[in-house]
Amino acid sequence: MIGATVRSGLRPSQRIFQRPLIQPQISRIRLYSTDQPPHAKVRRSIFHRSLTVAKYTGYAGLSAIFGLFVLGAGILAHDAFTYNDRHVERVPINPLALHPERGGPKNLPVVKVQVDDEDDEEMKRLAEKPRLVIIGGGWGAMGVLQTLYPGHYHVTVVSAETFTTFTPLLPSAAVGTVQVRSLIEPLRKIVARLRGHFVAGKAVDISMADRLLEVEIVNTRGVKERVYVPYDKLVIAVGSTSSTHGVPGLEHCFQLKTIADAQQIRRRIMDNFELASLPTTCAEERERLLSFVVCGGGPTGVETAAEIYDFCQEDIMNYFPKACRADVSIHVIQSREHILNTYSEAISKYAEAKFERDGVHLITNARVSAVTPNHVIYTVRKEDGTIEQHSIPTNFTLWSTGIAMNPFAKRLTDLLPNQVHRKAIEVDAHLRVKGAPLGDIYAIGDCATIETAIVPHFMELVDEADKDKNGKIDFTEWEVMVEGIKKKIPMASNHISKVRELFELYDTDADNSLSLNELVRLLEDLGNKITALPATAQVASQQGKYIGRNLNKLSRQQAGLEARGLSDVQEHKATDSAPFIYHHLGMLAYIGNAAVFDIGDFAFTGGLAAMYAWRSIYWNEQVSARTRALLMIDWIIRGVWGRDLSRL
Known part of the structure; x- marks a missing residue:
């Protein structure tokens, strides 16, 4: 046996591999053999990874096809059971x-x-x-x-109106960021839950x-x-x-309170840009057409100015002559020292700085005195007390004051x-x-x-609190009266939290009691400090x-x-x-790819992240799932394809 092995020139371990019955094992052993060159192992490794990727890609493709099939089947089933012949007889x-x-x-x-x-x-x-x-x-x-x-x-x-409107997003609808259909829900659908009726x-x-x-x-x-x-x-x-504040010429202004207002504003904006693009429009007329004046620095005015600015930056720049974008001017006229004056000072300053960077002109401490078809006339009080009059040529004026x-x-x-x-x-x-x-x-x-007036309830409060009927209110009786005031005028609660200090302040004769005259003065001053709830x-x-x-x-x-x-x-x-008590949940405003939030003692300002937070809040506040879906689709369309530039 040994001699035969020597004569064949092969070692015993090598002669085994010549047997045809176990030949498939040869390739498996060679695949992992250390005697193979490195480039062969790399090729086989890449080949196996490619097979794995192809396998999982195929699984994903099959899953997508199956999902589309289920979706199609669901739509077919919905159509089959929804669209049928329904007859109404003898109602x-x-x-x-x-x-x-x-x-x-x-x-x-x-x-x-x-x-x-x-x-x-x-x-x-x-x-x-x-x-x-x-x-x-x-x-x-x-x-x-x-x-x-x-x-x-x-x-x-x-x-x-036959519908309810999500008014905070009307500025967005005015420039086509969202469609007006996404902001309305038919009242009949809402009333249907209560089996109620609607009268137009x-x-x-x-x-x-x-x-x-x-x-x-x-x-x-x-x-x-x-x-x-x-x-x-x-x-x-x-x-x-x-x-109106008695200002003449407001018939030449737009307002932004209804869907019809937003549609009119959108048509005017598109008309102005189309006219400004004509070759026969002179430079002076183009500047007037592309001058946008907003009267009022509250949330509506600020958000409208920001939406117009975004529209110019993201759509006008791409689809209209660049001369149009160069001639655009946006003015915000505010009668007070700051815009968004109902917000915190930090938010007002942030919004003003953002507008300054964007080139939106803020005119503060100014009052509009008249509006004509071609101009807005306003006055500014200078530091020396003199009043100076100015005029802005424009073909678009929004009144929001x-x-x-x-x-x-x-x-x-x-x-x-x-x-x-x-x-x-x-x-x-x-x-x-x-x-x-x-x-x-x-x-x-x-x-x-x-x-907010407490004095009209004076006798009722005294009768309830004055237990000994001596015509004076001691501190114990004053505490009873404070509880009565909170029930009748809940907004006075913050002003009477320091019960003892308030009692001692108006106890001028220091006899540890309040006379009726002292009490009247206290209630008058207290009522004057209470401010009405914001609209x-x-x-x-x-x-x-x-x-x-x-x-x-x-x-x-x-x-x-x-x-x-x-x-x-x-x-x-x-x-x-259970009287009504208002719980302030904060205020927010959009200022052009940025947003500001005023939540009590906490103020938040920011760019893209704040804008998405602003969108999330408004999306959540929609009255129905239908408007939420439409609003989300509008934002996606605007991000991918831009705003609709059609004039309808």
């Missing part, structure tokens, strides 16, 4: 819904029955519930509608004695007519209009005692309109202001939710009394223990 309609009886002080049709009150058993049951009428479709009205429990009230919403009309008058709301509608012939809508509870959330009363709110104050000269409807701590029948009418949002969406929303919770509470209590066979619940007893 009962009460004759009074089509031919209302007349009545009231003006003998108008009284809409006691709605067309759909007899659609089904649920609607018939709701028709017997107390009638809750809400005027308006803004933040306050949404707060009420989103908080109310279904089935407690026969709800009717009266609004001239404008509230113009009221008869409080008869509980009738006068509404102006447009009939099928296009003619305006008026009807009465009866109510048991009325919530007024009509908002406000822009304040405060608010004034809505016509319906003005009509109501004319009817109420002691409210004729008010700048808003005065309500008590429970948002009930003062002077109206108790618990019948509420007012919330920009159209209302919570009372913001945050305030209106919180007030609306408060009203919704109160109405739910009243309905539950009423149901309990009816079950025991007792009389109606008294509204003031049901709510006196």
Whole structure:
């Protein structure tokens, strides 16, 4: 055996590998043999990695195909079960819904029955519930509608607009950053949760004695007519209009409070750029066309100026002649020393520095004196006290300088005692309109202001606190009075936190008691220190939710009394223990690829990160999942393809 091995010239270990039955093992052993050259091992390693990548890429591709298949199947199933033939036959309609009886002080049709009150058993049951009428479709009205429990009230919403608008993003819609459809939600969809009704009309008058709301509608012939809508509870959330301050020529200005305003502004901006791009437009006229003047340095004015600047930087620069971008000028005229003056000083300065870097011209301590079709005229008081007049040529002026009363709110104050000269409807701590029948009418949002005067409650507070009836208030009785003040005027809480110091300050004769005269002076000074709540969406929303919770509470209590066979619940007893208290959650504003936040004692400013935080907050505050989806799509489209430059 050994000799044969020697003669063959092979070692025993080598002769084994010549056997054909185990030949596949040769390649496996050679793959890991250290005798192979390095480049061969590298090639095989790359080959195996390529196989692994291809394998997982194939898995990912199959997963994507499977996902698309499931999505397509889901859409097909949705279409199959959604789009079908639905026939409506023999729907009962009460004759009074089509031919209302007349009545009231003006003998108008009284809409006691709605067309759909007899659609089904649920609607018939709701028709017997107390009638809750809400005027308006803004933040306050949404707060009420989103908080109310279904089935407690026969709800009717009266609004001239058929949709609610997310007003904080109107500046973005004015330049095409987002589409107007992404900011609106039909009121009928919102009211549907409560099985409520919607009346497209404008509230113009009221008869409080008869509980009738006068509404102006447009009939099928296009003619305006008026009807009465009866109510048991009325919530007024009509908002406000822009304040004119007596400045002539405001008909040449734009406002930014509605969707229609945003659409008009967008058309004017695009028209100005298109006209400025024409070869026949001279340099002077081009500068006038591309001059944008914003009157007012509040959040709306600042955000509009920032959106116009972004529009010029990101879209005009790319698609219009560069001469247009070079001639653009943006001016913000502010009557006070700083813009965003309701925010912290640090935020105001940050915004001003940002505008200065961007080339947005800030004109502070100035007042607009007149607006013409081609100019904005304003005056500036110099340090020596002299007044200097200036003029800015422009074809675009935005007026955003405060608010004034809505016509319906003005009509109501004319009817109420002691409210004729008010700048808003005065309500008590429970948002009930003062002077109206108790618990019948509420007012919330920009159209209302919570009372701050304490002196009108003087005798009531004294009777409650003066236990010994000696005509003086000692410190123990003063502590009782402080609790009463907090219930009637919650906004006074911060001003009377130092109870002992306040008592000693007005105890001028140092007899450890307050005389009635000393007490009157104390309450007068205290009332003068209290400031009204700001006219913001945050305030209106919180007030609306408060009203919704109160109405739910009243309905539950009423149901309990009816079950025991007792009389109606008294509204003031049901709510006196819980006055409205505003919780400030902060303010924010967009200033051009940057944002500022003012949250109590904490102020936050920043660039891209702050902008995304600003977007996240507004995205979360949308009224429906539909508007959230549309808003997200708009932001993605703007980031990838830019703004829509079409003029519709």
